[in-house]
Amino acid sequence: MSRRKDRERYQVRKSLDPGYQGFRGPEPKPETKPEVRTAVCSVCKRVKNVPADIPEDVDYVCAACREGGS
Numbered sequence: 001m002s003r004r005k006d007r008e009r010y011q012v013r014k015s016l017d018p019g020y021q022g023f024r025g026p027e028p029k030p031e032t033k034p035e036v037r038t039a040v041c042s043v044c045k046r047v048k049n050v051p052a053d054i055p056e057d058v059d060y061v062c063a064a065c066r067e068g069g070s
């Protein structure tokens with residue numbers, strides 16, 4: 001039940017398997033570049049690259065503005 005034991009076990013497992021990346025698993029590697037187009041963020045008015053499948057008639061808000069909020 002000790003957390004330290006768990007961490008030790010994790011370290012051992014990691015040292016045995018350099019590829020072990022915990023719970024998150026390996027990073028997905030996209031093999032094809034997604035199609036992108038440019039869109040102007042309706043909040044900061046910056047031009048951004050966005051996935052081409054985002055509809056043009058919807059106001060685009062970039063990730064920074066969506067997260068930043070304020």
Ligand SMILES: [Zn+2]
Nearest residue numbers: 041044062065
């Ligand atoms: Zn923005």
